[in-house]
Amino acid sequence: MESVEKDWKIFVTIAEEHNITKAANKLFISQPALSYRLTQLEKNFDEPLFIRTTKGVILTETGELYYQYALDSLKRKQELDEALENKKDTVSGTLELGSSSIFANYELPNLLAGFTKQYPDVKLHLQTGISSRIVQLFTNNDIQIGIIRGHHAPTGKKIFLRSEPICLVTSKHCNRNRLASIPQIRYTTDPSLYTIMDTWWKQNYTTPPNSGLYLDTMETCRRFIQKNLGWSILPYTGLEYFADDIHIEPLYWDDGTPIERETNLYYHPRKPQRKAVQAFIDYVQQHI
Known part of the structure; x- marks a missing residue:
């Protein structure tokens, strides 16, 4: 078979x-x-x-x-x-999970450590990447649960996990009034975050940003900012570890609304739900 x-x-x-x-x-x-x-x-x-x-x-x-x-x-x-x-008394089977890279980097290890300790018979399959890729995996039923950041709306049940500010991040020596003359650092991320970056810039500046640095990861982006090589717009997750070396400023839309980004857990509704899936959903809700 x-x-x-x-x-x-x-x-x-x-x-x-x-x-x-x-x-x-x-x-x-x-x-x-x-x-x-x-x-x-x-x-x-x-x-x-x-x-x-x-x-x-x-x-x-x-x-x-x-x-x-x-x-x-x-x-x-x-x-x-x-x-x-x-039918089994124990929670077992395979859990097909997808997660945004940032959440996987900072939040998921602790969650999975506790979950696998509580449910040792569950076999975990995990894929990480930018949220648009996790959405695709979830939509194609390649994963049972997707932890997705940003304004995505795949078909399925949604559980709100958190909201975080989007921040202007510069070196300690950077003057915001000079941003147009300082290189903007763009990095590989979800397209929805690019839209936020571009919209905020247009609301605050009349000239295009000085784009020229394109990096593959947020970690590299932060290192460049530390060395005063440019500025970027980043979600707050992980920035607290660099607070002594960089300037972090939460951003607002021109109507005064904070610019924020949600993280949500999505799952496919099924009756009965697989025990491993339901156990993970319950565990996350208790510990997030």
Whole structure:
């Protein structure tokens, strides 16, 4: 059964990614191994399930029929697993969790340490990244729970976790009146935060910012600010550890409203809910 289920997952992933290499990366298997499994699967039908093109792969008519079958089979297998897990007296099974990188860096380790100690039979699968990626994983049902920052609204149940200020962050020697002449540091983050940055700037300055520094992480951004190499707009999480070395100023919209960013937990509502999922939801609500 496990081998058949793996074939369903492989086929569905290729169909949704439209690309064998991307599907292999997503499934954490080599491309040759994935291509071999697909070839063996297609032998059962005596005809191709995909049409290979220069832009990727698309389903044949038979492939479309098998795609719907595989999707339905995976759903029914998940329902069976959930029913069997919920019959047990102990909380066990797999928890598929996704979290924004910042939350994972500062808050999640303590939460997971306590949760796994209380529920040692739960197997944890965790993915982290910018919130827009976690939204995609949640929407595609690749994860059961998503901890997401910003103004996203994926379909599912939402639990408010916290709200934090968005801050102007400069070196101790920077004068806010000179921001237009000082390099703005932009870093890899969620697009919704870029929108906040740009909107705030336009409300307060008439000339474009002096953009030129593009970094990959918030941690690197903070280090650059410490060395007076530029300024940035950052969420408050983690900034308290640098308060002695940088200037942190919470921002406001031009109507006086504080600029804040929410962090929420999203989960897929199911009856009955998987024990591991419900246990994590309850644990977070008690300890956040």
